[in-house]
């Protein structure tokens with residue numbers, strides 16, 4: 001049985017729709033103030049058993065970086081028991097993640113990727129007024145507490161289109177987690193073992209994954225990845241225009257790159273034309289697999305959605321070992337429809353991943369499926385939408401009588417920073433608050 005009342009709600013519960021959100025990064029300057037903060041958060045963070053926040057107006061999640069656990073005085077043998085990717089931190093993993101050139105940590109927004117980031121708070125609410133009121137209270141409480149500094153904030157919100165900034169419906173496909181009671185969106189996918197996403201339970205290999213020690217700290221916790229991903233919306237639109245033979249073709253090219261039409265309708269179910277009603281229907285828009293389309297005439301094997309979850313398509317490796325819970329939120333203003341000139345504004349996605357295995361889940365998908373194609377039989381072709389392309393990349397998609405190859409792929413998504421966090425269970429938060437080392 002999953003101990004839902006000890007697992008933070010952000011791990012298993014999807015965010016509200018519509019939503020507004022704020023990411024807040026904190027530095028702990030004073031150890032006892034940091035511990036006091038952990039104690040106070042125990043009464044603010046809701047569990048997966050009661051997704052409604054105790055304050056009933058916003059859902060708060062808390063995670064700690066490795067430097068944050070050190071700042072709280074977590075004992076050395078315990079620190080050493082955390083996953084090694086987490087101990088290194090995201091900035092140190094830049095090469096493996098394709099965060100090079102303009103995406104490299106030296107260009108990241110301060111304090112992302114530095115040892116100053118200790119605590120990552122996420123507050124989500126269905127409306128701005130309630131979020132603002134909760135944030136004002138939090139600001140006041142932090143000022144009164146002292147010893148803990150707010151370093152950075154990022155406001156996020158659902159766009160008026162309820163799509164991500166490139167214009168695609170997002171947040172459709174998510175796995176079912178055994179014992180969580182939350183259904184997955186793909187009826188063809190068996191629920192995944194809870195240990196894939198929550199520490200302390202058997203995972204798909206049949207044994208529990210390595211868990212930080214002591215048990216009270218690791219159990220019901222998980223790892224989390226935050227990435228601020230800037231999206232070049234004007235550049236994406238211009239690329240579609242340049243590569244479409246006629247205006248109607250633009251939407252087809254976009255769909256081939258994503259694996260879904262912008263409405264969310266999957267190419268697997270409607271390969272020749274969009275079907276907005278299908279795209280909006282949660283009972284049907286993820287009800288498909290790829291085994292009937294091995295070559296990819298409908299959904300290209302190199303498209304973003306198929307390469308990040310090849311489902312039942314034959315690929316080297318076991319797809320179920322690389323599944324992810326995603327929680328993306330958009331930031332920045334919308335680029336008005338039809339505009340092809342970059343207005344210089346910062347817009348994109350705060351990408352969040354949740355899972356027990358940073359290495360074989362997030363890092364594998366990012367490095368081998370997004371920024372590499374070997375495992376998928378695609379040579380060195382990167383993801384056409386989110387890959388670290390450099391203007392020389394190609395995206396080929398099967399087509400009769402001959403395949404089509406789009407050339408000169410630029411980089412549409414630039415990493416502005418990110419962090420690896422550990423999202424403790426609620427008992428573990430209390431344990432951190434009570435540390436006396």
Ligand code: HEM
Pocket residue numbers: 164165166168169170171172173174229231258260304305306308309324326348349351362365366370386413
């Ligand atoms: C700005 C960057 C990104 C954009 C705009 C984006 C957009 C999308 C969209 C529109 C979908 C289809 C809707 C859905 O199935 O929920 C999707 C699916 C997905 N994306 Fe991304 N994504 C981005 C980055 C990433 C990254 C960095 C990863 C992983 C490291 C990732 C992993 C996935 C996965 C696993 C799916 C679900 C595929 C499926 O189950 O069919 N995405 N993404």
